[in-house]
Amino acid sequence: MTATERSTRDRLLDAFETLLVTAGSRAATLDAVAAQAETSKGGLLYHFHSKDELVEGMLDRLRSQGAADAARMKTAKQGPVDYYLTTSVNSGSDFDRALIAAGRIAQESDSRATAALADLRNGWFTVLREHLDDEALARTIQLIGDGLYFDDTTGLAEKSAVKHVRTILRRLDVLP
Amino acid sequence: MTATERSTRDRLLDAFETLLVTAGSRAATLDAVAAQAETSKGGLLYHFHSKDELVEGMLDRLRSQGAADAARMKTAKQGPVDYYLTTSVNSGSDFDRALIAAGRIAQESDSRATAALADLRNGWFTVLREHLDDEALARTIQLIGDGLYFDDTTGLAEKSAVKHVRTILRRLDVLP
DNA sequence: GTCTATACTTCGATAGAC
DNA sequence: GTCTATCGAAGTATAGAC
Numbered sequence: 001m002t003a004t005e006r007s008t009r010d011r012l013l014d015a016f017e018t019l020l021v022t023a024g025s026r027a028a029t030l031d032a033v034a035a036q037a038e039t040s041k042g043g044l045l046y047h048f049h050s051k052d053e054l055v056e057g058m059l060d061r062l063r064s065q066g067a068a069d070a071a072r073m074k075t076a077k078q079g080p081v082d083y084y085l086t087t088s089v090n091s092g093s094d095f096d097r098a099l100i101a102a103g104r105i106a107q108e109s110d111s112r113a114t115a116a117l118a119d120l121r122n123g124w125f126t127v128l129r130e131h132l133d134d135e136a137l138a139r140t141i142q143l144i145g146d147g148l149y150f151d152d153t154t155g156l157a158e159k160s161a162v163k164h165v166r167t168i169l170r171r172l173d174v175l176p
Numbered sequence: 177m178t179a180t181e182r183s184t185r186d187r188l189l190d191a192f193e194t195l196l197v198t199a200g201s202r203a204a205t206l207d208a209v210a211a212q213a214e215t216s217k218g219g220l221l222y223h224f225h226s227k228d229e230l231v232e233g234m235l236d237r238l239r240s241q242g243a244a245d246a247a248r249m250k251t252a253k254q255g256p257v258d259y260y261l262t263t264s265v266n267s268g269s270d271f272d273r274a275l276i277a278a279g280r281i282a283q284e285s286d287s288r289a290t291a292a293l294a295d296l297r298n299g300w301f302t303v304l305r306e307h308l309d310d311e312a313l314a315r316t317i318q319l320i321g322d323g324l325y326f327d328d329t330t331g332l333a334e335k336s337a338v339k340h341v342r343t344i345l346r347r348l349d350v351l352p
Numbered sequence: 353g354t355c356t357a358t359a360c361t362t363c364g365a366t367a368g369a370c
Numbered sequence: 371g372t373c374t375a376t377c378g379a380a381g382t383a384t385a386g387a388c
Contacts, residue, residue, distance in 0.1 A: 008353080008354085024201060024284035024285065025200060025202050026202050026284055027284065029381060029382085030381075030382065031380080031381075031382095039354075039355090040355055040356080041355090041356095041382090041383090042354060042355050043353075043354045043355070045382090045383070045384085046354065046355095047353090049383090050382080050383075051381095051382070051383095103330060104283065106331065107283075107329070107330065108199065108203065109198065109199055109331075114331045117330065118331075121332060135340065136339075136341075136343040137340075137344060139334065139336070139340035139341070140340055140343075140344045143319075143320045143324060143337060143341065144316065144323060146323030146327055146332075147320060147321070147322030147323035147326065148319060148322075149326070150323065150325070150326035151319070153283070154279060154282050154283065154293065155282065155285075155294075156290070156293060156297060156322075158315065161315055163312075164311065164312035164313075164316055165312075165316050167312040167316075168312055168313060168316040168348070172344070172348070184371080184372090205362080205363060205364080206365085207362080207363075215372075215373090216373055217365090217373090217374095218366095218371095218372060218373050218374070219371075219372045219373070221364090221365070221366085222372065223371090225365090226365075227363095227364065227365095
């Protein structure tokens with residue numbers, strides 16, 4: 001097995017996330033996930049005994065990705081605010097996909113997914129709050145990030161959005 | 177029939193929206209919608225011949241609610257910006273419910289729902305843009321509204337969020 | 353560790369009684 | 371205009387061959 005090969009388990013999680021993001025939770029069936037991962041339903045159910053376990057596996061992976069992201073944000077060259085804005089736009093990264101996928105699950109009023117997302121957001125907010133030392137500003141910037149993220153995940157994204165936000169943040173002396 | 181009674185058709189649309197908002201699209205089945213509206217599946221399918229027609233009916237109602245909202249925003253006593261912020265938080269109104277429900281459908285990559293939401297957003301943006309005469313500011317405020325809306329619909333809402341936003345908008349001389 | 357076959361359930365939709 | 375009964379397709383999950 002070479003380093004570029006993904007384990008079947010990871011390919012299944014990838015497939016689940018991809019279906020959630022591109023077609024929504026109704027389309028993310030076990031059949032569809034198995035097909036997308038190019039394996040069988042039996043193969044899927046060996047790794048994850050139920051759909052619920054598939055969700056758990058996805059959220060576990062998200063949590064570890066999220067911890068790494070908050071660390072990167074803290075030490076980003078361009079500063080936490082710019083890093084946060086840039087990464088709030090869906091760049092198609094694995095982390096973005098996992099994040100959007102978890103959002104889809106959260107909307108089915110799944111408390112595990114909601115809790116995982118809340119933890120992530122708290123991590124980002126803590127970094128923003130420490131860096132800016134301004135509660136109102138940190139909250140507002142987080143809302144802008146949420147807006148960018150939401151627009152991206154609903155097909156409502158406006159290309160120049162981040163540019164406009166930078167303009168306003170310069171007026172507030174947050175960005176140079 | 178008294179004025180307070182809602183027609184079966186409207187009760188069905190209400191039920192569909194409620195299920196979409198509170199439990200997500202997977203839970204909004206024809207059986208569940210009929211039960212929530214306290215009628216039968218046969219009754220539902222008399223008014224809407226398919227699930228697709230149910231979606232169309234919901235989006236039609238959303239569009240007329242949306243046109244009324246943009247008009248209210250334009251002439252709001254407190255000004256369009258404050259009106260927009262206040263109404264970006266889910267107050268539990270019929271319009272909020274319709275909006276969130278359409279968002280759920282849009283995420284199943286339904287182009288009709290996405291288009292309806294894009295139209296609504298364009299209406300709001302036009303009012304913001306005219307009132308502020310500042311593209312960057314209008315876009316940023318719209319993103320903040322999207323963030324407020326997103327947080328509310330995902331169970332991530334922060335109570336003091338709008339207060340903090342007002343603080344920042346005063347710094348930008350947008351609010352008094 | 354992965355596959356096929358299959359059991360059981362729920363979904364969307366139709367038919368026809370009232 | 372609303373109901374029950376029912377169908378075929380699709381959903382989750384299990385059993386067992388390989």
